Amino acid sequence: MIAIHAGNTVPECDQAWPKVAAQRPEACPICHMAGHMIVHGRYPRQKPLEATPEPPQPVKVRRWLCTACKHTTSMLPDIFHRYRQYTWAVIGAALVRRFVLGQTWSQIQAELSQMPADVAPAPSVDSLRRWCQAYAGYAQAWLKTMLAVLATVWPQLAQLNAHGVQAASPPQQLMPATATLASWLSPARGALAATTVADLRAVWRWGWNQGLAAQIQ
């Protein structure tokens, strides 16, 4: 899979489809051979859920076939998490509320849900718990990898300062490290006013594309 940026919302992604459809990946993300990618149809991402009562609007996802290794790969807009139905705007906001603001599940749900009073609030507390548990489960490994990268490019990083930094849990430390990595990845370095949700998305792209070079050309 290749994560692409095609707008910040479901409607923006929908509008960007003609551009996305014409955007051919240079090389295969699996075998890395250049010039072998051919169009292999598209599929609808069925349930891009947001915390609103509007029915989910399917978003088209372009699929490519590599004629060298015969594997298919899709270009998934980065408003989506690869495996979860809710968009990053909802998942990211939940993670920030839990790990930065220290909110309870019911506080998070009350602030994110835009559902009318007569139906169940969305997302469910079960979903919120699952997202936060998954994030916390990866935090240790992600933080280690991220700090190793940032140590070579960001000498001022607070997390690398042995003096005066309060000990925090890996999920808490990962949030500011994520923001730092995202601003370093940004083409307009230093001028970035990205939200933390966009930061989390950037790290996700970075992780799946498995390399910084793809993001900073």
Ligand SMILES: [Zn+2]
């Ligand atoms: Zn290939």
